[in-house]
Amino acid sequence: DGGITQSPKYLFRKEGQNVTLSCEQNLNHDAMYWYRQDPGQGLRLIYYSQIVNDFQKGDIAEGYSVSREKKESFPLTVTSAQKNPTAFYLCATKRAGMYQPQHFGDGTRLSIL
Amino acid sequence: EDQVTQSPEALRLQEGESSSLNCSYTVSGLRGLFWYRQDPGKGPEFLFTLYSAGEEKEKERLKATLTKKESFLHITAPKPEDSATYLCAVQEGRDNRLHNAGNMLTFGGGTRLMVKP
Numbered sequence: 001d002g003g004i005t006q007s008p009k010y011l012f013r014k015e016g017q018n019v020t021l022s023c024e025q026n027l028n029h030d031a032m033y034w035y036r037q038d039p040g041q042g043l044r045l046i047y048y049s050q051i052v053n054d055f056q057k058g059d060i061a062e063g064y065s066v067s068r069e070k071k072e073s074f075p076l077t078v079t080s081a082q083k084n085p086t087a088f089y090l091c092a093t094k095r096a097g098m099y100q101p102q103h104f105g106d107g108t109r110l111s112i113l
Numbered sequence: 114e115d116q117v118t119q120s121p122e123a124l125r126l127q128e129g130e131s132s133s134l135n136c137s138y139t140v141s142g143l144r145g146l147f148w149y150r151q152d153p154g155k156g157p158e159f160l161f162t163l164y165s166a167g168e169e170k171e172k173e174r175l176k177a178t179l180t181k182k183e184s185f186l187h188i189t190a191p192k193p194e195d196s197a198t199y200l201c202a203v204q205e206g207r208d209n210r211l212h213n214a215g216n217m218l219t220f221g222g223g224t225r226l227m228v229k230p
Contacts, residue, residue, distance in 0.1 A: 004156075031216060042117070042200070042220035043157075050216070058217070090156050094216065098204070099145050099164060102218060104156030 003027065004105035006091050011110045013078065013085060021076045021108045023091030031094040032074035033102060036060060036087045043090060049074055078110065086111050117203055119221035126228050129190050134224045136201035137183040145204040146184050147218065148177050150197045157200055191228045198223045 007022045023032065031050050035043040045058030049068040063082025068074050078085045088109050092102040117138045126132055138146070145164055149157035161170040163179040170177045174195065176187040186199055202218040 006156075040122075040222065042222045043202075043218075044220075045217060048217065092156075098216060099162060101147050101159045101162055103159060104149075106156045107154070109154075 004091060004093055004103060006089075006105035006108050008108060009106070011108055012113045013110060014113050016080045018077055018079050019085075019110070021078070021089055021091075021110070023074045023076065023105060024072055025074075025093045025105075026072060027093055027095075027103070028071070029093035029103075030071070030096045031102075032068065033092040033094070034058075034064075034066065034074070034076045035090045035092065037090060037107075038087050046076065046089075117201060117219050117221040119199075119201060119224050121224060122222065123225045124227070126188075126191055126226070128192055128228055128230050131187070131189045131191070133188070134186040134199055134226070135183060136186070136221055138201075138203045138219075138221075139182075140203050140205050140219070142205065143203060146179055147202045147204070148184070148186055149200040149202070151200055151223070152197050188226070191226075193228050193230050196226055196228045198225045 004025045013019045033048040034046040037043050044060050046064050047055055047058055047066040049055035052068055052071050055066050055068050065077045088107050090107045091105045094100050094102045120135045147162050148160040151157040161177040166181045168179050174189050178185045200223045202220045204218055
């Protein structure tokens with residue numbers, strides 16, 4: 001079954017804890033992206049990666065970290081430095097080529113305990 | 114600074130009542146405008162890409178159009194299953210040779226569409 005898999009669907013974080021959100025794809029897409037979505041707001045870019053072992057900060061990277069060790073995987077860690085982590089997190093992938101659309105997984109909802 | 118504004122924020126329609134959603138943008142160089150549909154608790158689903166002013170794309174009851182300053186998503190005779198949040202996003206023309214930053218998208222806040230039977 002092809003596509004983008006985000007896990008877990010729901011995640012709870014305790015104070016001072018780091019948590020990692022998983023994003024796996026079997027579409028063979030080169031680029032991967034992490035967005036944050038808050039109620040009533042548009043998607044905001046956290047990090048993106050165009051190729052393996054390279055990634056760039058987006059507009060709201062503070063308090064987050066990523067890695068891209070494999071083409072298929074782009075995990076996002078929400079660190080304790082992120083003081084307002086409650087949000088819906090979306091992972092997207094994109095085929096090479098400027099006019100190709102981004103395709104999204106079904107998200108992870110993160111809440112603070 | 115690139116901006117994307119969608120209006121209205123919410124729209125209630127009766128089944129069969131046609132209407133339009135607006136996406137206005139200010140970017141330094143448009144390299145594509147994308148429309149997505151998002152259902153509650155799900156990720157956005159890609160609908161259309163528009164590349165240049167005057168272009169139109171259609172899919173079932175949806176038709177997207179593009180001018181130099183805005184895009185419209187026209188919904189003809191909507192059904193309750195068309196209820197969702199519709200997002201538009203623009204791809205800027207910035208060119209970064211090191212990281213190909215021209216692939217980044219700027220999203221609008223979305224229009225929440227509710228179609229009642």
